[in-house]
Amino acid sequence: MTHADPESPVARPTPVSAQDVGNVLDHYYYLPDKLRVVAGEGVYLYSDDGRRYLDCSAGTFNLSLGYAHPEIVETVREQAANLIHVTSKFQTGPLNDLVAKLAEVSPPNLTRVHLKSASGSDANEGAVKIAQAHTGKSDVVTLFRGHLGQTLAMIGASGAAFRRTPFPSMLPGVVHVPDPHCLRCFYKQERATCGLLCVERINDFIDYASTGRVACVVLEPISGNGGNVVPPDGYLQALKDLCEERGIILVFDEIQTGFGRTGQMFAADHFGVAPHMMTFGKGLGGSGMPIAGILTEDRLTGVAGHHINSTFGGNVLAAAAAVKTIEVIGRPGFLENVRAVGAHVTARLRELAAKVPFVQEVRGVGLMIGIDIVDRTGRPDARLTNHLAELGLEQGLLLRTSLYGHGNVLKVRPALIMTMREADEMCDLLERLFLSVA
Template sequence: MEGARKIEDLIYYQVSEYKMRHGEGIHLYDADGRAYIDCASGTFNLSLGYGHPEIVKAMREQADLLVHATSTFRTEPVDRLVRRLVAVSPPNLTRVHLKVSGGATANEGAVKMAQVRTGRREVITLFRSHHGQTVLTTAMSGEAFRRAPFPTLVAGITHVPDPYCLRCFYRQSPDSCGLLCAERINDFIDHASSGSVACIVVEPVSGSGGNIVPPDGYLAALRRICDERGIVLVFDEVQTGIGRTGHMFAADHFGVRPDIITTAKGLGGSGAQVAAILTSEELAGLDGEYHSFTYGGNVLAAAAADKTLEIVSRPEFLAHVRAVGAHLMERLRDLATRYPRIGDVRGLGLMIGLELVDRDGRPDTPLTLHLAHRGMDHGLILRTSRYGRGNVLKIRPPLVITTEEADLLCDRLETLFAAEAT
């Protein structure tokens, strides 16, 4: 009887009508052979695109030797990956925890490390933030809709306004606000928390929340607050890390050293499941029985991640990301001059967002969803902010995109806007 049911009725989660067959570079091909430019790099985890030949070769060679071994044992791919991660991380981050299975468990582990180190329990995160979908990271994420279905979530999370200058919570102007969005965190600690704050967890550029780039000085202000109050500063670089912003980590772009960086997604290059927590020496010491997962430190994934870091570390690679990202931003800002429904173009490197507005300048979620849906007809795979509740189209193609491919992406976007957003 099950064979008579549609596959859509058997898969627990919702799937689209498109069936994909293979991928190459920035393109994903459906069962009919039609090519789509993937503007979302899978789920932002295909940093080097589909089937990068060096990643595939590294995984094939490793698969012939060893796919998995318990992390109790050392293996050459894990040893290489740990050394390479330390080498490319901010200088104060000298410890690598690989026994996590994704970005959410990396973020949860970072909180545990901060709690053990400080002896405190509470966590501060931002409005619109997204840190994962475990029980703890669901509670941490700054969106009410994420928490709404669940009657029991972790207590001790304080959400504070994010540095969203276009729609400032405090109705201030960036040139005169004195970074109120950072300074007021002191008030939240004093009056909204219990005073027992272990860590502040922040995405240097918001991922799901709308590609919000903080104003100059904001992250440095967070560093100062944490130093003054003995709070651990955690950068969730699950989406911003491994070259996405044109630097190995967004921390490098902003010139701020957090106490912990979490990384995942793009670390796998062409889709390997791998994540890591990078910490300072002061955060070392969380015993294994408190945070370790069976497939953390997987040998096959470590081989892929090591090769990914080797590629992204090449002298010309990040310069290429910055150059193509600047070219894309220039073209998209030009597009915005001709299509007033684009209210803002913002981003770093190849992490770009188009904020869509109605004719009165208000967020236009229906138009955003419509364009993302119709994008497939124009050969574009587009994702939107806030899991379909936001008004930002995300433009985050694989980092290997060429200038010519970036122009093709923009040409298709312009055709889409001409047809659907006039």
């Protein structure tokens, strides 16, 4: 399909009257954006009026191979003709293949695969249950800006008070600790002399703010919704050392960072630190198939299935797509291209930052990049961040902001298949956008 093809669904969208649209919108729980999309291809999305948009966010960071990747489409078509879903108590070829693939590409200590999760929230909650069951302890340590999911328990474990305000029931025993955010260090330190105080002080939180019975530390190696905060060198290793000294299970939430986003298969590979458990989802679906799960060390097996299973977990159709996704990402040159394109985009955005007064920092790894937006006094500016995203839509860019619009970071995380030409197109559009408001 091409944008100019008169036979394409983009050029000839299904007619929908204004009255029809109005009637449909009356039934939504909350109103969707006014944009009505009809097709996608690669890094581009097409609306019913024939406009093309460059998606800087790969859907919700889950379209690692872009829209309608031909190999994913063909894989799904072939699998759907045979078997879409079966209870996960049975073996299937796609599930067996996926378990083998995940064990092969994960850090060597993570040898057990649990695929009976239907979402990232579900996987993170399952990981906490496993940690609690194995340690006999209850508390969970997470980061201020952490985003671990949408269930009540994971909202409670996530950072940001605005997410917890409406709900009276929360996971007990959650201890939130400061992020390793060097730009806005909680402890007002400089990295050259701080001695990784953000890790050392976690001991104080455990000793004085917890029940003394900490089961696990759960964090994203690079914060996703929290503002694309990249930890300083040594942070994750020091955190693992702390966990092992105190008998705490370290869980990496790699739902956003996994499967090539950082230019390595996992962020754990990029940082050279293997956790005791890892959760995954989003990008494993390739072009949007819903799938999530948990990788654990062998010692953490044994939790009964009825505690951590989900009806649609281990979906056969999604598993087939996931096997193909791992195959594509693992091909020679794929991750090298992610690293090269990511470095190119980061360099161009840093050049752009020097031309406008409201960008304080461009940070990221691979194609997981954040643009930190501030006001004239240097304070985080969520209003301007949201304004840029809204203007971007008018100019053909799909942008997402941090903390559900409460944050000050524009998230640049396009599909991993992005070419240098497409990267330059994206950066040109971002430059035009930023200069228009400078």
